[in-house]
Amino acid sequence: MxxxxxxxxxxxxxxxxxxxxxxxxxxxxxxxxxxxxxxxxxxxxxxxHDYRPRNSRQPLRAGLMDLVFHDLDSPWAVELIRGVEDVTHAAGVGTVVSAVHHRTASARQWLQNLRARASDGVILVVSDGAGPVHSELHRLNVPMVIIDPAGGAAADVPTIGATNWSGGRTATEHLISLGHRRIGLVEGPKSLLCSRARLDGYRAALESVGIRVDRRLIEPGDFRHEGGFAAADRMLEREERPTAIFASSDQMALGVYEAARLRGLRVPEDLSVVGFDDLPEARWSSPPLTTVRQPLADMGALAARTVLRLSRGEAVETPRVELATELVVRESTAPVKPA
Missing domain, CATH: 1.10.260.40 (lambda repressor-like DNA-binding domains)
Incomplete structure (x- = not known):
């Protein structure tokens, strides 16, 4: 002012x-x-100067909702889009899907497009909500919701995630129950809260039964097939290789499959594998993948409903929501082979 x-x-x-x-x-x-x-x-x-257009304090009813990803090359994104569109279609609101690819120029261009056409609200996926995007959306009085925040989002920004810690622990406990003690972990990107929570759940499960956490069995990953393949390849080349691997995403788990195949190892006879997400491809992999189901479509739907509520000027009772995960046991896990 x-x-x-x-x-x-x-x-x-x-x-x-x-x-x-x-x-x-x-x-x-x-x-x-x-x-x-x-x-x-x-x-x-x-x-x-915190400039606001004269009509910015009035609820925007543009008939459009923005769904913004860093990348769109994943069936994980498709599941979120499906959940968002179920809600927006029923509400008579269009969905504008964008990808900013971690580039400042892409984010700036997206903001320019948003200013030109207006929006009822924005859903940011795997983002910290900080910096110029958050500031500009606040200035424009555009409601924002974050799915799977990378870090601590601002107190006034609702966030939606899943019970990643519980999911990581449940996946690891399942492998322990089958007699596995050398359990490898392929992490997700360290910058993401969901990755760190899955790692913490893995550690908690091991420590609860007195198994020492071996850092040599924890490899970095990127949620992609290639990352899972590379991480598993490093683990499986060791003399004392793991008997089971928990991959922090289904795509990385399928990369683990390929690394095992190239070394002549069978899943689950020689190596048990657990993923995370329960993407459609998990059911159709060979063998079908045991995984932690993350309610991606439900997360997208809840985010869309929250944006619509905010666009109508309604309050949100719970700024941080975590939807429950669930272990889905299929054929990629089996009891450990006797030594």
């Missing part, structure tokens, strides 16, 4: 930036005919 409580106007921003009022208006409307340097300067001033 300007000094004395006066409302900040486009003219105020234009004067501070040393540009014309139409130039500021073009930035606000997402136009591309402004130099990157000028755009960055104006956007910085808009944030600093």
């Amino acid at each position: 300007a000094s004395g409580g006066q409302r900040v106007t486009i003219a105020t921003i234009a004067e501070a930036a040393g540009v014309s009022v139409p130039t500021v208006s073009r930035v606000l409307n997402g136009r591309t005919d402004v130099s990157p340097e000028t755009r960055d300067k104006i956007e910085m001033l808009l944030r600093e």
